[in-house]
Every structure is written in C-alpha cells, then in structure tokens.
Amino acid sequence: MRRTSSILRWQMICTGAMVSVALIIAILKPAVFGHALFLMGLTLIVLVTIGAFLAPWHRMPGWVTIVVPFLDILGIGFAVSAQDMRVGFLWVIPVAWLATYHAGWVVAAAVGFVCACLTAFAGGQGTPSDTAVRVVITALALSFLGTSIQVGARQSRATRRLLRRQSDQINRTADRAAGHERRVTDIIDALDTALVTVASDGGILKMNETYRALYGRDRYGAQLPAQAVEYDDHRGEPLRRGHTTLARAARGERLQAERVWLYDTLGRWRALDATTHPTAPLTDDTETTLLILDDVTEQLEASADRQKMVAIVSHELRNPLTAIIGHVDLLLDRDDLPPRVHEQLEVILRAGERMQHLVSTALETGRAAFTEPEPVDLRVLADAAVELFLPTAAGKGLNLSVVGLETLMTTGDAFRLRQAIDNILSNAVKYTPGGGSVFIRLGISRDQRAQVTISDTGVGIAADDLERLFEPYFRTSDAVHSGIPGTGLGMGIVRAIVEEHHGELTVTSQPGEGTHVEMRLPTHAAPAMSASRSETPIEESR
Structure with a gap:
C-alpha cells in the first residue's frame, strides 16, 4: 500500500508539472501544439498516469516500478524536441524519484537515458557542439542532484530505522513499566494496610483498595455518598475537618x-494506627506524604477477649486455691502430725500461696515491670525452687542439687526471678529421664555478673529447634510426641523476666546429652559473697 501511494504521488507531481507547462504554452505559444513530438510526450505522460492508477502494484515485482519514471523521461524527451521550450528541466522529477528509492546504478541509467533523449530529440536545435554542451551540463546537474538525493534518502532511511528502533525500545520499556506498575498496584491493593499519598495542597495522588473501602471513595478518589468519619476516641467526638489524618x-x-x-x-467502628512518611516530591514546590493506616481493631478485640478470659480463669481459680490454703493451714495447726508430713504440708502451702500470687497478677501483661527493685538472694530462690521440685525429681530417680556460692545477690523482683528459675527447673526435671541429674550452679561470670546456670542430662534440643525456643507456643517435635504436657510459653516468659532485670539469657544444648540454661544478672552492691560451698547438694532424702 505504501509503494502504491508513493508511485501515485510522484507520478502526479510529474504529470501536474507537465500539464501546467502545457497550459502555459497553450496560452502564450499555442503554435507549439502543432509540434507532433510535443503532443506525443504530453499524451504519453497522461497515459502513464492513468496506467499508474489502474495498475495492481501490490501484486507486481518491485522492479516494475522503475518503468514509470523511465516512461516519464521519455515523454519529457519528446516534449524537449519543441524548439525554445525548456521542458527538459522537468527531468529533475523522475531522476529525483529514482534517486529516492533505488540504487545508484538505476540513477546512472536514468541520467544516461536523459542524455540519449536529449541527443535524439533536441539534436537539431543547434550545432553539434551546442548539443554536446547541453548534454554534459544536464548529465552533471542531474548526477549531482541524484547523488545528493540518494545520500539524503539513505541517511533519512537510516534515521528512520534508528527512530523506529528507539520508538520500539521506548514502547517496550513503557510496556514493562506499565506492567510493573500494574503488579505493584495489585500488590498494594492486596494489602490489609490502608495506604494513601497526599500532596501538600490536600489532593490525593494515590490510594490502595483498602483505603478506598475504609473511607468510602471510588477508584478516582471521589467521595462516595456513604462517608466514613474519624473520631478522637471510640464513640468520642468526630474530628474537625482540619484535624483529620x-x-x-x-x-x-x-x-x-x-x-x-x-x-x-x-x-462499624475501626481502630486505626496512623503513621506518616515523607516521599519524593513530584515538583520542587509540591511536597508529598505517604499516610499508612493499620487496622488494629481485631488485635484490640482479641486483647480484650484475652483479658476477659484471664479474669474469668483467675476468678475461678481463686476460690479452690483459697480452700486448699485454708485447709492446709488447719492441718498445720494440728500437733499429731509427723514431722515429715508437716514439712510436706508447708511445701504445699508455699506452692499454693505462690499460685495465689500468680492468679492475682494474671491480668497483667506478659511483662509486669517491678517499680521498686529490692536486693534478692538468688541462692535462697534456688534452694526454694529445688525444694518445690524435689518430690517430683525423687519420684523419677533424679539427682537434684544446688552448688556454688552460698549467697549470690542481685537487685530486682524476687517473685519474678523465682518464676524464671521455676520455669527453667520445671523443664529440666520434665525432660530428664530417670537416673539423670539436674543441678543449679551459682557463681560470678567473667563480666562480673551474678550467674545462675541450670543444667540437666536430659534429652537435649536440636539446633534447628533451639533457634525457635523463645517463640510463643513453640514445642519441639520430641516434646510433643513424648506426651509430656506443656504450653511452649515458659522460656519466652523467662527471657522477658531476665531482660526486665537488664540481664542476659543463654541456652546451649546437645541432643541426647542435656541442656544448659544460663542467666546473667547485675550484681547487687552488698556485702561480699561468701566463699562457695563446695558441691553441697540438697539431698533428695530431705
């Protein structure tokens, strides 16, 4: 189609120029129309034009198109025979046509054909030398013209190809960028977090689907009839227009x-946490800000449910504990009990009192901070913890002991630190097979901190499980399959307590060899610790 249009365009230029010349001649020199060759040339060009319109160029080979400009050269050559008519200037058109689309040899052939026509049809219009001069001048002029046009056409085609490649590359880049933007938009729209970018003039530049759903806006940012309203508190006062997020x-x-x-x-009421981040400005005078709105409604509701559940459990546990402690007190008042039974009842009483303390503080969050730290003797806590677990250890045939310093002072909450030691010791006793050993060693670490190490010869913990030991509700597969009860919360509570006391917790273990849990706590500026009691265990028989 492009070839057909270019042929017709060039042919119309040539025909238009020839017809214009013919009209001028008809007005100024009508006698020229009596010249047979002139009429023949005009007629040939008109017929070639009609043929160009009728020919099916899209079904013809490319070389056929050369015939048309050569026929135009011949037609102009016929017209050149008219004396004193400078129609030969029109040869510029077919030569330029051929130079634009064809190789150099075609242009050279056209220039040669022009020279032949000039010699054949205008040879009688002067001496042979005049004709020779005209031929040379025409050949030089047309050759220069053809060469210039051909060079320009090649450069134009090369530039056009380069621009086309660049355009294709730009289009591919634009398509990739558009695809990337669509993917990013899809990802952002899939987030549960509401995101909106706002300009300094208050205009919304971009928002995701979550924001549109929360605030009742369409995809273009326009406010829908059903509007969302921000409040300063749950069922509080609505925020004024200039105080919204x-x-x-x-x-x-x-x-x-x-x-x-x-x-x-x-x-529905939604609790949102609003956070802002400055973003790259679109222009020098326009700042943009990203507003992030996290919906924390479910977390708040879950926290309220947990608090309600803890309150119910605490209330239900308090009554039976009170009964247990009361009856133990009554038994301790009796004088007919053997000393061994009296000691066991005291252990039950202390355990019940600690349980009652736990129940009374169950409504606190996982990290109940102590407000007035006091000096704490870790040896006393360790002895009391061993005394609590000694019956269980004896029942399993475990050797349970405390070794190291008789006094090891730190500062903090004695109840919380005892809770940490109990949790570690409970795990050690539970996961150590009968005939094994569990002991607590108290000493001073290399960095001069109070160090409590609880070691066992139990089943140990695999390296992969050791990394997840502090995750809430995590239990090793061996622990689950063993049927030993547990919640997977103990070690997390221990780490929280140690960190509250500005200490460090380290756990090392080898499967089949045992586990070592080390707490390092700041020492209390108290009287010097007494010398270590060399391997003085609390005997199982006690």
Whole structure:
C-alpha cells in the first residue's frame, strides 16, 4: 500500500508539472501544439498516469516500478524536441524519484537515458557542439542532484530505522513499566494496610483498595455518598475537618502509630494506627506524604477477649486455691502430725500461696515491670525452687542439687526471678529421664555478673529447634510426641523476666546429652559473697 501511494504521488507531481507547462504554452505559444513530438510526450505522460492508477502494484515485482519514471523521461524527451521550450528541466522529477528509492546504478541509467533523449530529440536545435554542451551540463546537474538525493534518502532511511528502533525500545520499556506498575498496584491493593499519598495542597495522588473501602471513595478518589468519619476516641467526638489524618499528613505532620477511630461506611467502628512518611516530591514546590493506616481493631478485640478470659480463669481459680490454703493451714495447726508430713504440708502451702500470687497478677501483661527493685538472694530462690521440685525429681530417680556460692545477690523482683528459675527447673526435671541429674550452679561470670546456670542430662534440643525456643507456643517435635504436657510459653516468659532485670539469657544444648540454661544478672552492691560451698547438694532424702 505504501509503494502504491508513493508511485501515485510522484507520478502526479510529474504529470501536474507537465500539464501546467502545457497550459502555459497553450496560452502564450499555442503554435507549439502543432509540434507532433510535443503532443506525443504530453499524451504519453497522461497515459502513464492513468496506467499508474489502474495498475495492481501490490501484486507486481518491485522492479516494475522503475518503468514509470523511465516512461516519464521519455515523454519529457519528446516534449524537449519543441524548439525554445525548456521542458527538459522537468527531468529533475523522475531522476529525483529514482534517486529516492533505488540504487545508484538505476540513477546512472536514468541520467544516461536523459542524455540519449536529449541527443535524439533536441539534436537539431543547434550545432553539434551546442548539443554536446547541453548534454554534459544536464548529465552533471542531474548526477549531482541524484547523488545528493540518494545520500539524503539513505541517511533519512537510516534515521528512520534508528527512530523506529528507539520508538520500539521506548514502547517496550513503557510496556514493562506499565506492567510493573500494574503488579505493584495489585500488590498494594492486596494489602490489609490502608495506604494513601497526599500532596501538600490536600489532593490525593494515590490510594490502595483498602483505603478506598475504609473511607468510602471510588477508584478516582471521589467521595462516595456513604462517608466514613474519624473520631478522637471510640464513640468520642468526630474530628474537625482540619484535624483529620489526611489533613495532618497534607500539612507534613509526622505521625507515629497515632490512634484514631473510624466509623466506616458499613457502620462499624475501626481502630486505626496512623503513621506518616515523607516521599519524593513530584515538583520542587509540591511536597508529598505517604499516610499508612493499620487496622488494629481485631488485635484490640482479641486483647480484650484475652483479658476477659484471664479474669474469668483467675476468678475461678481463686476460690479452690483459697480452700486448699485454708485447709492446709488447719492441718498445720494440728500437733499429731509427723514431722515429715508437716514439712510436706508447708511445701504445699508455699506452692499454693505462690499460685495465689500468680492468679492475682494474671491480668497483667506478659511483662509486669517491678517499680521498686529490692536486693534478692538468688541462692535462697534456688534452694526454694529445688525444694518445690524435689518430690517430683525423687519420684523419677533424679539427682537434684544446688552448688556454688552460698549467697549470690542481685537487685530486682524476687517473685519474678523465682518464676524464671521455676520455669527453667520445671523443664529440666520434665525432660530428664530417670537416673539423670539436674543441678543449679551459682557463681560470678567473667563480666562480673551474678550467674545462675541450670543444667540437666536430659534429652537435649536440636539446633534447628533451639533457634525457635523463645517463640510463643513453640514445642519441639520430641516434646510433643513424648506426651509430656506443656504450653511452649515458659522460656519466652523467662527471657522477658531476665531482660526486665537488664540481664542476659543463654541456652546451649546437645541432643541426647542435656541442656544448659544460663542467666546473667547485675550484681547487687552488698556485702561480699561468701566463699562457695563446695558441691553441697540438697539431698533428695530431705
């Protein structure tokens, strides 16, 4: 189709020029029309033009197109025979046509054909020398013209190819960028977190699907009839227009997990944590801010449910514990009990009192901070913990002992530290087979801190499981399959307690060889610790 249009365009230029010349001649020199060759040339060009319109160029080989400009050269050559008519200037058109689309040899053939026509049809219009001069001048002029046009056409085609390649590359880059943007948009829209980018003038630049759903906006950012309203508190006062999170983000305020309550378009209360981050500006005078809104409603509801459950459990446990402690007190008042039974009842009483203390503090969060640290003797806590677990250890045939310093002072909450030691010691006793050993060693670490190490010769922990030991509710596969009861919360509680006391917790273990749990706590500025009691165990028989 492009070849057909170019042939017709060039042919119309040539025909238009020839017809224009013919009209001027008809007005100024009508006698020229009596010249047979002139009429023949004009007629030939008109017929070639008609043939060009009728020919099916798309079904013809490419070389056939050369015939048309050569016929035009011949037609102009016929017209040149008219004396004093400078129609030969029109040869520029077919030569330029051929130079634009064809090789150099075609242009040279056309120039030669022009010279032949000039010699054949205008040879009688002067002396042979005049004709020779005209031929040379025409050949030189047309050759220069053809060469210049051909060089320009090659450069034009090369430039066009380069531009086409660049255009294709730009289009591919644009397609990749558009695809990447679509993927990023899909990912952002799939997030549960609401994201919106706002300009300093308050205009919304970009938002994800979660924000649109929460705040009742369409895909273009327009407000839907059902609007969401922000409040300063649950069922509190609605925020004024200039104090909404979007307005504050537009002003460039820095928000960090700031709580705001939203009454959404479906009539539900939503607790949102608002955070802002500055982003790259679109222009020099326009700043943009990313507003992040985390929906924490479910977390708050879950926390409230947990607190309610803890309150119920605490209430239900308090009554039976009170009964146990009361009856133990009554038994301890009796004088007819053997000394061994009296000691066992005291152990039950202390365990019940500790359980009652745990119940009374169950509504606290996992990290109950102590407000007034006091001096704590870790040896006393270790002895009491061993005394509590000694019956269980004796029943399994375990050797349970405390070794090391008689006094090891630190500062903190004695109840919480005892809780940490109990949790570690409970695991050691549970996971050490009969005939094994569990002992607590107290000493001073290399960095001059109070060190409590609880070691056992139990089943040990695999390296992969050791990395997850502090995850909530995590239990090793061996522990699960063994049928030993547990929740997977103990070690996490221990680490929290140690960190509250500005200490460090280290756990090392080898499967089949045992586990070593080491607590390092700051020492208390108290009287010097007494010398170590060399391997003085608390005997099982006690």
